[in-house]
Amino acid sequence: MTNRATATIHGWLLLLPAMACLALFTHWPAVASFVESFYSTPKARRPARFVGLDNYQQMLADPIFWKALTNNLWFALGTIPTSIALALLMAVWVNDRIAARTLVRMAYFTPTILPMIAVANIWLFFFTPQYGLFEQMTGLFGASSTNWLGSQDTALYAIIIVAVWKEAGFFMIFYLAALQAIPPSLGEAAAIEGASRWTFFRRVQFPLLMPTTLFVLINAVINAFRTVDHIVVMTRGGPDNATTLLLFYIYQVGFGFWDTAYAATLTCVLLALLALVAFVQYGWLERRTHYR
C-alpha cells in the first residue's frame, strides 16, 4: 500500500512540471478569456465591468466577424484536403526507389523548415502582377495579367496556395514514416497475387495509413485556424477583408484596437469551434480507424 502510494506520488510529481506549464499557459488563459468575454474592455479611467452577453451580441452584429468566419471555412476547405492528398501522393512517390530519392525528399520538406514570414515575402513577389513568377508563366500562354493578391476574387485562393505549399511537405514526412513501417512482405504478397498498384494502395496501404491520416487531419484542421503569419505579410486581411481569417481578426481587435474583451469573445468562439472539431474527430473518426 505504502509502495503504491509512493508510486502515485512519484507519478504525480513527474507529471507536475508539464501540468503546471499546461495550466499556466493553456488552461488558465482559456478560462480567463472566457471570463473576460463577459466584461467590458478596461480603460485607464473605466475599469472593466460585467456586461453579460453584450460582447456576443456585438459579435453577431459584426459583419467582419461573419466575413472572417466564412473566409476561414473556405480556407479550411481549400487547405485541408489538398495538402493531405498532396502529402500522400508525394510520400508514396518518394517511398519508391527512384533516382535521387533523398534529394527529392529534402526538396519536398524544405518549405516546412523555412520561416513563414520570410517565405511570405518571397511569395509576395511570385504573385506580383506583370513580372511575378505566375505572371511570367501564364504570360507564356498568352493569358492576360491577373492581380492575384489585389482582387477580392483571387486573394483568398492565393493565400490558400501558400498554406498548402507550406504544409504538404510536413505531412509527407508522417506518411513516409508510416509507409516505411508497413512490412515489405505485404507488397510481395500483393505482387504474387497480381494486384495492381492502385488496388494495393487502396486495399493495403491506405487502410494501414489510417492512424496517420487521422493524426495529420487533426493537425491540418488546427493549422487551418492557426496559420496567419503569411496574411500579415501578404495582404493584412485585405482587400476589404477578403483574406481576413478568424485568428488574424482576433489579433487585430486585441492588439490593434486594444479591445481586449471583444478579442476574448472572438477567442471563445474559435476555441468552441476547435473543440467541436476535435470532438468529432476523436469521438467518431477514431472508432472507424484501424490501429494495428
Next chain:
Amino acid sequence: MDRREFLGGTAAVAGAVALPGIARAQSPELSFFYPVAVGGPITKLIDGFAAGFEKDNPSIKVKPIYAGTYQETIVKALTAHKSGTPPVLSVLLSTDMFTLIDEEAIVPFDDFIKTEDDKKWLASFYPGFMENSQTGGKTWGIPFQRSTVVLYWNKDLFKEAGLDPEKPPRTWDEQREFAQKLTKRDAAGNTTQWGIQIPSSGFPYWLFQGLATQAGAILANSAGDKTDYANPGVVEALQYWVDLAQKYKVHPPGIVEWGTTPRDFFEKKVAMMWTTTGNLTNVRANAKFPFGVAVLPAGKKPGSPTGGGNFYLSKKASKAEQEAAFKFVRWITTPERAAQWSADTGYVGVTPAAYETEAMKKYVADFPQAIVARDQLSSAVAELSTHENQRVTKALNDGLQAVLTGTKAPQKAMEEAQAEAERILKPYR
C-alpha cells in the same frame, strides 16, 4: 539543457529583472524602444547616437531596444505599460497619440519646458509635424523619424513618351494626361507599362489622404473625435483614383501592393509612383535610371499627409528617468544630428535649422531630390489620427479597398465608412 545551465539561466533572468531597480536608484538608465520600418543600417545609427549621448552625459545610460515594426513596437510598449515596467522613451507612430493618451501611457513634454531655450527648441520644429504631436494645448510627442508622400518619376520613360524629363506633373489633369502618355500596351491589349501607381494595400488611407487633401477635404478634426469621410471632396478624390484605374486604365486595377511598388518602379513597369520619402535612399541605391522626386500634384490645392514616428515619454517612469529622457530627446534633435539622421535615412529633417547645417547643404547639393519633402511641408497636413485610431482608420481602409476592387461605388462606400467611424467615436465627444 543540464541543471547547471538551467540554474545559470535562472540567475541571469533574476539578475536582469533585479538590475534595472538597482540602476534606477543610482543613475537613471534610459530604456528606449524604437521601431525599424524599413530595416537596414538604422539600428547601427541609433546605437551610434546612444554611445555619443553617453559620452556627453556619463551619468546616464541609454539602452536602445529595437522592437520590430511600428505595430510590434506599440504592442510591446503598451503591454509593458499594462504590466508595470514600460520603456522610459519610445518612438511610436505619431497617429498613436490619442491611443496612448487614452491608455494614460504617456506624459506631455510641457512640464519639462522650463527655460527660454527650451521654449525656442519646442518652437523650432516644422508646424506640419507638430499637428500630429499636439492636442488640447499640450505637446505629447516630439517629431523624430518623419516622412511625407512624394511622387517619383522615371526620367528615361518620360523622354521615351515625348515628355520633358525635367517636368513632373503639377496638377491632377497633368498627372492623368502624363500617365496616359506613359502607359504602353502590347498588340494583345495587355499593359506592359503603367503610367502611375498609388499603393493601396495595408494602409491605403495614408496615400489617399494626399488625394483627399488636394480635393480640399480634411479627414478628421484635431480633437480626434470626428471624421469627415463622406465629405464631397473625399468622394471626388476617390472617384479620381478609381477613374485612373477603371476609366483611363493608366493605373493597375485592384489593390496595388505597397511593398512591391518600388520594385515595379525599378523594373520600369510603372513610370510614376507615389510613396514615402523614407524610400528615397532605397530608390537612389536601386534605380538604374535617372529619376526625379516631386511634390504631389495639386487638385484644388497641393497637399500631402505627414507620417512616421514621434518620441513619447512614459507616464510610469520616475521623474529622474523622464528628465534624462527629455535630455536625450533634446540632444538628438539638435540641427546637426537631425541633419545627419535625415541624410543617412531619407527621413525629413524635423527642423528648418537642420537644413541650414553644413552637412545638410552638402548632402542636398549632391542629391537635390532630398529637398523636395521639405518643400512640401508648407502644404502638409496631419496624418489621419483619432481616438480608437486603428479601428476608425480600418473603416476607411475597407471602404477604399472595396471601391478600388470594384465592389462598391465611392459615394456609398464613404457613407458607410463615415457611419462606422461615427459609431466608434461617439463616446469620445
